Amino acid sequence: MFRKILIANRGEIAVRVARACRDMGISPVAVFSEADAGALHVRLADEAYEIGPAPSVESYLRIERIIEAAERCQAEAIHPGYGFLAENADFAQAVADAGLTFIGPTAAAMRLMGTKTSARRIAVESGVPVVPGTTDPLSSLDEARRVAAGFGYPVMLKAAAGGGGKGMRLVTSEEELPSAFETAQSEAAAAFGNSEVYIEKAIERPRHIEIQIFADQHGNVVHLGERECSIQRRHQKVIEECPSPINDADLRERMGAAAVKAARAVDYTGAGTVEFLVSDATREFYFLEMNTRLQVEHPVTELVTGVDLVREQIRVAAGEPLSFKQEEVAWRGHAIECRVYAEDPENNFLPSPGRITHLRSPAGPGVRDDGGVEAGAEVSIYYDPMISKLAVWGRTRGEAVDRLRRALDEYAVGGIKTTLPFFRQIVRDRDFIEGRLDTGFISRFFARRDAAAASTEVGEDDTKRRDMALIAAALDYLTAQQQAASNHQPQGQEQSRWRLSGRMALHRRS
């Protein structure tokens, strides 16, 4: 087993990987950009190497700096996390060339699954159903127009190198196509350094369901069931659950088998995820793509199957066989995860960078919060604004929703806007509670919410709560005033409390 692993990432996933290292008695090494010198993922590491300025192209994406750090500290392996270099085959190759172990699949497998067009070709060849569309990047707007006309609108434009919904555009009519095509190409270029875009038939009211697979170097390939990730905003997942509310053992078995087939086709090793679209009506499923890395939403699978996926990644990378067999995988209860972003849900989810002045993470039965920040931390404009993943487990989906609602209410983040208020509304939404999900959930949810807001009367409780907010604001002002007036005068215990508060407040203002 490795003695030392370098973690080529930041934020919550770097923390997550460091924890798995600690569990295994492996020393975790961090890398960090200038913006992350005091970050939690540095604090929880044994060693830490600065790899460049804040922008990720100058730090977290610099392959040679990262390998140099790994060599310097004599790490035996590199864990890429997700995002950044996690699906970069050149990185995997460079790590291998340096004589180090890349904790993930081979560069060859990554290349085959790395572009969606290639992955799609493999799926077709191995008999896994796919959505109608092109398998090659579009050469021009004209081609896009022609192909779309072939199977009719709505269609979906997708970045060939994309993931996480970035560079994806739904186009409902031919008129929208030119501007959408341009934007998709430009976002793809900005996000992935590759402007290639392809086109697919859009399936209406589809569910996004993915299968977690795991393969070792001894030919064992298993699946750990599905995750439903239908709740997406701007084609990015925000809530994921395991199992899908459909919870159909037969469907799980068929999708699992298809996912294992796709993985076998590329001699896959390590953790991977095969994404499918599932028609809610017919339960037909279509291969979308394969993510050749750990997913953001891996905790829900961990909570339900009991398997530590990161630990398993490390074991498998070290050449050990899988610690469990397919028939030993059991699903117990239900888990749901919310991605907590530093974004303002009241303002079109505009990113909300800044200093976290206050943080109360939820805890208690069934609650797991994988955070990447602490109180006092700065949420930077340079990186993905996800600050934590809140996951809950319950014996049933109903109990999981109950615990999620409670945990969200308990969660308090000050100083920045977060998506917590948005999640608090979702867990109270009838469709969500009843598991009626598809990728159009969010837009329908917004419509329902706006309709409800228009018809809601303000109750006595609401007035009182608002009045208390005003009283607190006034108290804060009063405290600051009195502090300014009586600075440095001897004071009693109770007053000194207020004084500290006032002083901090003034400080914050300066």
Next chain:
Amino acid sequence: MFRKILIANRGEIAVRVARACRDMGISPVAVFSEADAGALHVRLADEAYEIGPAPSVESYLRIERIIEAAERCQAEAIHPGYGFLAENADFAQAVADAGLTFIGPTAAAMRLMGTKTSARRIAVESGVPVVPGTTDPLSSLDEARRVAAGFGYPVMLKAAAGGGGKGMRLVTSEEELPSAFETAQSEAAAAFGNSEVYIEKAIERPRHIEIQIFADQHGNVVHLGERECSIQRRHQKVIEECPSPINDADLRERMGAAAVKAARAVDYTGAGTVEFLVSDATREFYFLEMNTRLQVEHPVTELVTGVDLVREQIRVAAGEPLSFKQEEVAWRGHAIECRVYAEDPENNFLPSPGRITHLRSPAGPGVRDDGGVEAGAEVSIYYDPMISKLAVWGRTRGEAVDRLRRALDEYAVGGIKTTLPFFRQIVRDRDFIEGRLDTGFISRFFARRDAAAASTEVGEDDTKRRDMALIAAALDYLTAQQQAASNHQPQGQEQSRWRLSGRMALHRRS
């Protein structure tokens, strides 16, 4: 189902019960003493009632104040937590008399199981094996001497109304008996208002294993398996696990059946725990006592069985049938809990009250921290010094130990001493790792540790770490000095950080 529940407790258990209420959509109401006005359990409640001065006899033990608060806020039920009034049959009766629901067994069942002598009689009558000893309180030192001589030393003196190890004394020879008898009586009087003491044969190298039972009002009585609580200090549990490292399904079945028998004998309802001593050699088990309440260590059972015990308590109290059948109870993986106390392990576990200046609770896969405090909170001298319960789950006991070690290392509490350093040593102890437990574990552990400390050389890493501690101390001093010198001068960003730090430091000194 209830709309509102008053929680007649404080600290982590009040927080735990409030969370279960929230999960069920029930409004939680807190009570608090003057010392607890800003406590976490108040912050997480919808309503809060002050019930008296800090000493618990003037607040948390005042039955009439608590019932008055419940009536005032129109709560339908009262949850007693553990400790305080949880095993006080008069309280249960008073709650019932006021027309409210007591979330726990009937006063009659509590009375029958409430003194150990009565409980023992019931066990004997229902065919559950017991440890040789008296069933009635000792009338005098002479009687104690006579009975002890009957089965020989070592013997154990126990408070008739006791629990949690308070008022328990091991006596290894007749010479020790007079002083031990006096101390046991006086501690019993101080802790429980009842100085009655009885005597038992002490079983050597016994394991303390208890069975969680649950009964509804419809005659269903089930058990949820065992917890091993052999790691005790001053006869108080500090580490508990589920299952026992013995992990013997047959033994579990036999002990479970015995526990159910004892519960049926008193028409028990709700959550209860039957404690046994188990001979490590023969696997014979002896009834010790029954705790007619939720146990501190209930989370380990929750983690392994998946059942939310507090939620189940509330359901059962509301008259609903148990949400599961005996054959549906399944044990998955392994859970271990550490009770984190505000005590100084380097100073004979002397309580360490004070303000918590810094708090980093551990998180991540498999970790559950049930805390009762936040950073800034005051750990008072008036109450039990437990500040949190750290519980972990793993697929195997080995994985649970790995996660516990990591979580303990991550846990940081500033301002007070805690038992965390002690636990960090225990999880690295060979006997602990291999599950060789009995109630003598701690004293043998201390002996091993002292022997190891004597033979350990100081390495280069240790010197460097110590030097870093000195540099940090010097930096802190330097910062305070510079702050004093340059107070109120305009400063840049970096300096103002240091300035804030210095100012806080000065403040803390005042």
Next chain:
Amino acid sequence: MKLIAEIAGAQHEVEIGRDRSRVVAQVDGRRYEVEALASRPGVYLLLSEDKVYECRVERGAARRESLEVAVGSHAYAVTLTDPKRLRGTSQSGAHAGGTAQIIAQMPGKVVRVLVEMGAEVEAGAGVVVVEAMKMQNEIKSPKAGKVTSINVAAGATVNAGDLLAVIE
């Protein structure tokens, strides 16, 4: 002390007096006796008729008079004016007098400018696309009108509060 508080466009009169932890307040004539505890900077635990309100007061990053008050899981944007001392905000921002100032709400990089000088735009039409945290955000015009000023070009780096364009 008397203050004027604006919340969601409505004004409220807040009168407040404090004697240690005892606070007596009137909000638009509604009288409250409150037990208040400030254990941490900006965090106020209020008990009013035994109901618990944990309030967190944050100062806004952009405008200093605006506060964000969180009560449990509810949040309020409050603008305070002290008639004796503070000067109220004169609605300097968005749509004063038929003019809409398009302001950057966070630091980022301008990807595209979607309008030209003098062009007529509809309410809700995109004006500028700013990229931050890997997301492209289209900033829309709050009103229909004519573009009278464009203050940035593609590629420019902007800070929160920067004026990007004006629609009249």
Next chain:
Amino acid sequence: MKLIAEIAGAQHEVEIGRDRSRVVAQVDGRRYEVEALASRPGVYLLLSEDKVYECRVERGAARRESLEVAVGSHAYAVTLTDPKRLRGTSQSGAHAGGTAQIIAQMPGKVVRVLVEMGAEVEAGAGVVVVEAMKMQNEIKSPKAGKVTSINVAAGATVNAGDLLAVIE
């Protein structure tokens, strides 16, 4: 700046200079270049030769010169002396010059006094039993000797630092 630090009975010389986040220090002649970050009061993140040390500095409740420094999961009790300014602690407490002062280490109530004036006690013998947080703690004599002073009686309330008895 030069300081004398005492840790576990041994003295160390600490010399330290700081230029923003860059710290150069010598401890007993061992030279360290350290990158130091103080993001929160009393919490110092030190990077020395790429090794990470998160240090938390706490001032002791009883004696102000004594600090508790936690580095990761290790803790050190440090007493600092500034030769230019601070006066070192002259070992005021426990066993100065053959005399053992029995001091209350936390607030509590005296349950029993186990010795009488003039009695001879063994090292490790119980002197006073103090109850706090529901636990009875027997305070033992650190040395053999004669009880020359008893300052409390059963039932008395004591505070941390109070002198309970003296053994000579």
